[in-house]
Amino acid sequence: MCDGVPDDIVEVRDLVVRFGDFTAVDGISFDVRRGEIFGFLGPNGAGKTTTIRTVTTIQKPTSGSVTIDGHDTEDDYIAARSCIGIAQQHISLDKDLTVRQNLRHHAMLHKIPRSEMTERIESTASILELGDYMDRRIENLSGGWKRKASIICSIIHEPSVLFLDEPTAGLDTRSRHMLWDLVRMLNRRGTTIFLTTHYIEEAESLCDRVAIINRGRLVAMGTVDELRAMVGNVTVDVTDHEGRVTKHHFPDREAARGYTEGLDFFFNVRRTTLEDVFLELTGEGGLA
Amino acid sequence: MTNPLTILDETYRVAWGDLCYLRGNVVEVLLTGLVGPILYLLAFGYGLGGSMEGGSSEYLAFIIPGIISLATLSGTFSTVAMKILVQRLFYMSFDELLLCPVHITSVILGKTLSGVIRAVVCCTVIMGLGCILSPSVEFSLGAMGVVVLASLTFSLFGLLAGMVTNKTQKLSLFTSIVIVPMTFLCGTLFNVSALPAFAAYVVYLLPLTHVSQLVRGFMLDTGIPLDSVAILLAYTALFFGLCYWMIKTHRC
Ligand SMILES: Nc1ncnc2c1ncn2[C@@H]1O[C@H](COP(=O)(O)OP(=O)(O)OP(=O)(O)O)[C@@H](O)[C@H]1O
Numbered sequence: 095m096c097d098g099v100p101d102d103i104v105e106v107r108d109l110v111v112r113f114g115d116f117t118a119v120d121g122i123s124f125d126v127r128r129g130e131i132f133g134f135l136g137p138n139g140a141g142k143t144t145t146i147r148t149v150t151t152i153q154k155p156t157s158g159s160v161t162i163d164g165h166d167t168e169d170d171y172i173a174a175r176s177c178i179g180i181a182q183q184h185i186s187l188d189k190d191l192t193v194r195q196n197l198r199h200h201a202m203l204h205k206i207p208r209s210e211m212t213e214r215i216e217s218t219a220s221i222l223e224l225g226d227y228m229d230r231r232i233e234n235l236s237g238g239w240k241r242k243a244s245i246i247c248s249i250i251h252e253p254s255v256l257f258l259d260e261p262t263a264g265l266d267t268r269s270r271h272m273l274w275d276l277v278r279m280l281n282r283r284g285t286t287i288f289l290t291t292h293y294i295e296e297a298e299s300l301c302d303r304v305a306i307i308n309r310g311r312l313v314a315m316g317t318v319d320e321l322r323a324m325v326g327n328v329t330v331d332v333t334d335h336e337g338r339v340t341k342h343h344f345p346d347r348e349a350a351r352g353y354t355e356g357l358d359f360f361f362n363v364r365r366t367t368l369e370d371v372f373l374e375l376t377g378e379g380g381l382a
Numbered sequence: 383m384t385n386p387l388t389i390l391d392e393t394y395r396v397a398w399g400d401l402c403y404l405r406g407n408v409v410e411v412l413l414t415g416l417v418g419p420i421l422y423l424l425a426f427g428y429g430l431g432g433s434m435e436g437g438s439s440e441y442l443a444f445i446i447p448g449i450i451s452l453a454t455l456s457g458t459f460s461t462v463a464m465k466i467l468v469q470r471l472f473y474m475s476f477d478e479l480l481l482c483p484v485h486i487t488s489v490i491l492g493k494t495l496s497g498v499i500r501a502v503v504c505c506t507v508i509m510g511l512g513c514i515l516s517p518s519v520e521f522s523l524g525a526m527g528v529v530v531l532a533s534l535t536f537s538l539f540g541l542l543a544g545m546v547t548n549k550t551q552k553l554s555l556f557t558s559i560v561i562v563p564m565t566f567l568c569g570t571l572f573n574v575s576a577l578p579a580f581a582a583y584v585v586y587l588l589p590l591t592h593v594s595q596l597v598r599g600f601m602l603d604t605g606i607p608l609d610s611v612a613i614l615l616a617y618t619a620l621f622f623g624l625c626y627w628m629i630k631t632h633r634c
């Protein structure tokens with residue numbers, strides 16, 4: 095290492111996490127580049143949350159290594175942790191306290207100077223319009239407001255890499271748009287974002303690169319265009335006489351045309367979406 | 383070596399959330415902490431003591447320091463353990479505490495602080511009450527020192543239990559087989575020498591025994607057993623060390 099700033103802010107090598115004899119994460123390796131928005135996709139139970147919890151040092155890995163901003167999370171965890179912000183899938187706020195108390199506690203723990211504290215709390219909270227809810231106790235908030243409070247909590251100390259585990263789950267449409275704006279704004283200011291979501295279009299529009307995991311294993315990683323090319327850029331939806339739709343992928347329009355010629359069913363030729371890639375790679379007959 | 387002032391500052395930062403809760407629920411918290419000891423005082427001090435030959439005053443003087451000692455355990459262990467368990471398993475806020483850039487020592491001390499404060503306040507009230515009720519009982523700073531140390535020790539024990547257990551039922555089981563027997567047997571309500579030799583030996587190894595020896599020594603001015611000081615400090619160090627190891631090695 096000749097300069098202090100590695101290109102990859104998160105480096106994960108051969109990560110394995112077992113619960114008893116069940117392997118939740120089965121030897122995955124990937125890098126997250128500094129300054130990118132990285133999407134982490136996978137079906138329910140694929141191991142996304144477990145991976146995030148392990149990378150952020152909440153969970154201990156069975157084997158493998160993680161470095162954050164050059165700091166090994168095993169040997170140098172204090173330094174590694176100081177770069178991290180996380181909004182967990184399961185809201186992790188103190189439910190006996192109000193939103194404001196949770197934010198202040200979080201700010202205190204991250205040693206935000208007293209003089210800046212109040213201003214920082216109010217201005218950060220206003221991004222997701224938490225104003226009217228600041229003095230409510232967490233246990234009395236609806237699910238979406240809890241999530242917004244937890245997201246604000248995760249960014250109050252301006253982490254250099256932010257982990258968001260299903261940040262838009264349970265948010266209404268307007269809040270979801272506010273969250274997207276927030277993610278883009280933080281990213282423009284230099285925050286690296288690592289997010290999971292089940293809304294594939296969301297990942298498609300937000301993320302610079304995407305990784306797809308299934309049953310604890312990485313099945314694909316790259317830009318949306320690269321992933322599209324993996325299964326084929328062109329998709330043909332074919333509707334048979336009973337109304338069943340099947341998808342067929344082709345590298346280009348030429349190949350697709352060759353297939354549809356003389357086809358006796360209704361069909362629709364279109365560009366492959368990330369959702370097609372996801373279904374192809376994580377489905378029954380997927381590559382996994 | 384970390385600056386002790388940094389640790390103190392961080393301890394306050396960690397404890398702040400729990401202190402907010404304490405401040406918002408003072409009456410409830412003090413009431414739950416005081417009802418038990420006051421019932422013991424009535425039931426044993428007056429009820430049992432009153433039926434003794436030679437009257438109750440001597441037994442009352444004996445039992446007041448015992449009840450104070452008992453309050454250092456009952457006021458800390460279960461509340462601290464339950465709070466940690468809930469914050470770990472249901473709120474999941476404990477996880478994130480471990481993500482904050484504070485020292486492990488500060489996390490441990492911060493998480494025990496509200497328990498210590500609560501127990502010390504309760505014990506002060508009981509001690510004041512004791513001085514009014516029994517002329518041979520004296521308010522003693524030495525006893526207060528023991529109360530602080532004992533509350534810390536049992537809060538650390540609670541923190542440890544809250545980090546080890548994964549179910550509320552297990553915690554209740556632990557309370558009934560370890561904490562409740564300790565409450566009754568450790569020289570709080572009767573003299574340990576009344577026990578059969580083997581039991582007395584076991585009881586000698588338990589921390590609460592030494593808390594009551596010390597509190598009684600200070601409050602009744604009957605001398606300070608140094609072995610008790612040593613054993614109590616050893617327990618404090620042991621529980622602290624185990625908590626530190628649990629967090630350091632990611633076992634919770
Ligand atoms: N503490 C645990 N003990 C035992 N098994 C666990 C534990 N945590 C997770 N698992 C298992 O590990 C697997 C991966 O879980 P994980 O929560 O990482 O999935 P996920 O990809 O986040 O799913 P979702 O999309 O539903 O959030 C699941 O089968 C889950 O049951």
Ligand SMILES: [Mg+2]
Pocket residue numbers: 142143144183259
């Ligand atoms: Mg998950």
